[in-house]
Amino acid sequence: MEKFLIFTVVGLTLSATYAVIASGLVLTYATTGIFNFSQGAIGMVAAFAYWQLRFDWGWPTPIALVVSLGLLAPAIGLAIDRGIMRGLRGTSEATRLVVSISLMVALIALANLVWEPGRSRPMSTFFEGSRVDLGITTITYHQAITIVVAVLIAAGLRFLLHNTRIGVSMRANVDDDALVLLNGAQPKRIAGISWAVGGFLAGVGGILIAPTLSLEAGSLSLLIINAYAAAIFGRLRSLPLTFVGAIVIGLTEGYLAGYLPGDNQYFAAFRPAATVVILFVALLLVPNPRLRSRAHLREYFPPPSRSGMVMLAVVVVVAGVVLATTLDTVSLITYGPVFSLGIVALSLVPLVGFAGQISLAQLSFAGIGALAVAHHGHDGSPLGLVLAVVLAAAVGTVVALPVMRLTGIYLALATAAFAVALDRWLFNLPDFSVGPVHVRLFGLGSVSVDPLRILGHEFDSPAALLMLSAVVFAAVSLLVAALRWSRFGRQLVAMRDSEAACATFGLNLMWPRVGVFALSAGIAGLGGALYAMQLGSVAPARFDLLNGLPIFILVVVGGAGLVGSALFAGGILYGVLPLTATLGPVIAKINSLFPGFTGVGLGRNPSGAVPVFSAAAGPLRNDPVVLASMGVAMAVCYVLRLAEVFGNWAFVVLLGVALVAAMVVARRRSSSGAQGPGQGAGAGPDPEDLEWVGVTEPFTPAHLARMEQVLDLQSVDLEGAELDPVGGRDA
Amino acid sequence: MSHGGNDAASTPRRLVELRGVRAGYDGIEVLHGVDLTVCAGEVVAILGPNGAGKSTTLKVLAGLHPASAGDVVIAGRRVNGATADALARRGLCLIPEGRGIFPNLTVRENLWMMTHAGVERPQVLERSLHCFPQLSDLLDRTSGTLSGGQQQMLAMARGLATDPALLVLDELSMGLAPLVVDSLYETVRQVADGGTSVLLVEQFARIVMDVADSAVLMVQGHVVDSGHPREIEGKLTQAYLGGQENP
Incomplete structure (x- = not known):
């Protein structure tokens, strides 16, 4: 029984940490519509900063906490909002996700740059060694603090989002930010507050869990996977269900730590993976989403051209x-x-x-x-x-x-x-x-x-x-x-x-x-x-x-x-x-x-x-003379390299010079050719403006000539077709 | 912006003036020099077919879309470049096309959002529920689950609760049953009678004939005519069927 209680406490402590991180995730998603993959990484940076201040430089705990939690973590959240997320309007979900994944990768790389990996960084728990006697079992101060903090955050977030105007505005922001403006509120400021609170919650989670794990950038950042699982229970929107999810996951991990036979090779590795199995199962229970209809996206990918693909394949093989x-x-x-x-x-x-x-x-x-x-x-x-x-x-x-x-x-x-x-x-x-x-x-x-x-x-x-x-x-x-x-x-x-x-x-x-x-x-x-x-x-x-x-x-x-x-x-x-x-x-x-x-x-x-x-590279691609000259120059460099006239660095530099020179020459030839006397109508409207001719101004023979020049149709035999200056071409 | 009233009977005070306003999207101009005036206490309807630039005109006025040229003057002050939230706090209330509500908030929370314009919460509740008593039983319902008419009432409640100097309505009737539309326009009339100036866009022109004091007709980004609604009515068919000449 005592073992059961001990691992229940272990599980609940983990639950509390996951709940804190996941609640930050849900908060930013529910108030800005952006799923922040880097939530765990922000917590990781806060934990490293706390270690630096408290343990490496020996600052008093309260000051180290205020700087890392009260200043740094919200500042990272705000900086992400100001510097990155505001530029993501009108982009697809994939793009937004890539940006937040990239942010996680960037923060891990940054942390590894500042705090060299592989070095031991011991980090003691809060009130290390002190325990609270609950009668049936005892728990450490750190565990008690973790659980109490999670409960306070749950209550605080509930109050913030439903009982304060700024919290209601945060939720309104994700519905319609233009309407928020029309109500007289400031969506950008509201989103900034959401990100700052999200950053703070990530920091709290990171600092609470770091002493029980090793201070390592990658693994701390990936704690977010456990928090995701909790957030999925709440369908990324409900904070109460997110907390339920965190309890399920934390207790599962706690009991697996206590009862999974450690000497069995098949089960030993299962414990760290248990959460992702729960996450996978939780995802299966997510109801069918509504079918997406057309969204106006800024991404545009034209289909590949046949000539372009052949060129790509040849370039790769060469x-x-x-x-x-x-x-x-x-x-x-x-x-x-x-x-x-x-x-x-x-x-x-x-x-x-x-x-x-x-x-x-x-x-x-x-x-x-x-x-x-x-x-x-x-x-x-x-x-x-x-x-x-x-x-x-x-x-x-x-x-x-x-x-x-x-x-x-x-x-x-x-x-x-x-x-x-x-x-x-x-x-x-x-x-x-x-x-x-x-x-x-x-x-x-x-x-x-x-x-x-x-x-x-x-x-x-x-x-x-x-x-x-x-x-x-x-x-x-x-x-x-x-x-x-x-x-x-x-x-x-x-x-x-x-x-x-x-x-x-x-x-x-x-x-x-x-x-x-x-x-x-x-x-x-x-x-x-x-x-x-x-x-x-x-x-x-x-x-x-x-x-x-x-x-x-x-x-x-x-x-x-x-x-x-x-x-x-x-x-x-x-x-x-x-x-x-x-x-x-x-x-x-x-x-x-x-x-x-x-x-x-x-x-x-x-x-x-x-x-x-x-x-x-467009002008170069369309200029066979320059393209062939570049190919010959590169081939000569290659032969000289094989003959060991120079080494690989020189070879790389020469290839680069040949490419850049060819691009410059092709561009010059292209621009001088377009304005030359032998090119039909000479300078005229830009191709994009030409698309509006007939809508914005009457169509004239000069437009037709310019269009043929842009489309390179001079060489096309029109088989004696009569050209009507206004009505177009009649066969 | 000061609140309008009926005190300017002799020489109507100009509350809103658009002078030669031009605006567009992605480099394509859709407003080609719009001139428009709304006097204090007046109800002005902008009429015109699809694509005439009516909604863009309202967006420019409300600070949601920038004007590329011309002047937007409200209560004698040029406000080009002012943000929509700043204008909202100074008494301009735009109820946008569609349902101008937050569907994931409750009715009560939607009403709470209206306090950003500077009115206290109890006043917002009292004024909204006084005009739309149907909402009092729905305060804790998620507003996205309300009927279309109830949602438009909730949206309109902002026009009443925040006591704006200028109420701007974009296609209030969209997707609603005729009886609901009549009821909403009755409310618009009451708001106007209270001294608030109203500028409204309505594609179904005949709905607003009894509400508006004057009307302007827009075609292809130009104001082509203005006057009493009944005078404009005769020219609507030609404009809607595409025969209207540009100025």
Whole structure:
């Protein structure tokens, strides 16, 4: 009985902490409509700050608490609102989610920069060693304080939101901020207060739980997963139900800690994963959301052009050959994932970009692909790669079926829960059998992977594997583009635009969702298998949630609906960042902030970075002379590099110079050509203004000439058609 | 802004003046120099077909949308660039198109939101429930669950409770049964009789003929005519069917 009481207290203390963090999450979601993935990370920063002030610098506890909780945590909340969240109006849920995930990644990177990881940072509990005797059992002061604080916060929030005008205004703000203005209130100020209170609650949770765990940025930030589970009980809106959820989760964890047999390998790892299992189950109980109708979004992703895709595929293969023939073995291993994990990035394009669904578990599917090729690709059997795709797609289908009716945040959380369940539990299990099926995992360590052998040719060197990855990347790019051009692709885009409209057209919404999720998981599995081959031996830590988030962020930053965004993500994460990191430790540290901070800036350009680059390269793409000259110059550089006239750095610089010079020349030629005498009507209205001719002003032959110039129609034979200056063209 | 009244019988005081106001969306101009005047205590209706720029005119006046040119003058002060909340606290009350309520708040909480305009809570309750006694049984109901007519009453309650100098109504009749519309416009008449100036936009022009003192007709972003509602009525058919010439 005493054991039961002890673990009940342990559970209730955990419940109290989760309740505090989750209530901050619910508060910001219910009052600003933004689901703050970085809630745990704010708590983590507050906990580090408290440790710094109280334990490292020896400040008195009250002052350390006032600074870290009363000033820092609300200030972070306010800064997030002012600097980031206000720019997210009119963006999709995926974009908003990416920004808050990026913020979490950025805060973790920032904390690791300030407080070097790996160092021991002991943090004692409040009134360490003192206990309160309750008669039937005793509890520590820290536990008592935690529970009392949670109860006070519950009561305080209830009072704030329902019994104060500012609280009612916070709730009104999420309904209609323009109407809040018309009532004479200030929505921006109200949102700022919500974020400040949310930051404060995150800080309270972080400081209460940090002494009972190790002070580590990643794991403290991921406590948010436990808080999400509690918030899901309250459907992200009800604070009382969120507290009920926190009690269920905290007690479950407490009792598992007390009663789960610790010597059993299968159960030992289950305890940390129990919450995500509860989260997954809670998500299954979420009622069917209403079908989304058309929302006016700032994101726009045009379908890929055939010529653009062919060019992309050629560039990827050529880049693969160049990298494979110029890099030494160490560099080949460093930059190898550009294409293999680039394929994992590619798997997000149909899912996030075309279908508007969110998955945070793509690297977990890659892990399943890695396992498949490790266990079934003996002696380089191609069967391993095939099974990597099939098994990852199959697991994707199993995950998708129960949660695919959910969208947006719920789907993101379900996939995050799946990823964490794999990280914390399933990937760490010994091999087991389910009936006749024997499941082999990482064998409590790592598994070795044989290189691929096709028709007697073995891809047994890093160079060969990099070229193989590049070719597969190019092929999968074309496959993804073909998907976008297909009927299925159009269906996915239509669903993203308006589920309600699709339903009224008689489309089944369920199977396209499951189908694209399975396809996406399969592609990720293929990428994971190639990555595993490059590594030769893989451990589960390579495929955990936190490692996968930068890929997700960079794909969305690149422009999730664009095939080029996968190359952008792979190139930046596994090419540019490791390359610049070699310039010195300071740059390496700055690089660690890159994914998070670029994601945070997404609100300013939700259609992504790739269209910006693409527009800059537009004149070059359309100028065959300059393009060919650039190709020749680069080829010459390549030959000279092979002849070892210069090294890799010089080669990179020369390629960069050739590219920039070609872009500049092409741009000049383009602008001078457009205004030249041989180009028809010469300067005229901008193409965008031309679209309004006929609406805003009468149509004239000069407009027609300008339009032909813009559309490059001079060379088109009009077969003797008569041109009517006002009525257009009659055959 | 000072509250209007019937004290300006000889020379009506100009409460609102729009002078050559231009505005647009994403670089496309939809108001091409709108001139409009509302005198103290007057009920003015803006009529016109879809796309005439009526709602945009109201948004510009209320500070929800910026004017790219021209002057917005309220009570003799140029207020271009003033925020909507500042104007609301100074006596401008816009009831927007659709239902101008917070659907996830209770009726009581919706009424509480009206106190941001500077009126005490008991007064808001008393005035609202006096005009719309039906709401008194619904105070603790989530307002999104009310009927369309009840929701519009709740929205209109702000026009009564905050005692504005200028009440601006955008398509009050939208989606409501004729009897409910009649009842709401009866309330508008009472508000106007109390001295509040009213500017209203109504697509179904004949509804407002008995309420408005004067009317302006807008077509394609221009004010093409103004005068007594009955005078304007004769030109409506031509405007609505697209034959109206631009000035």
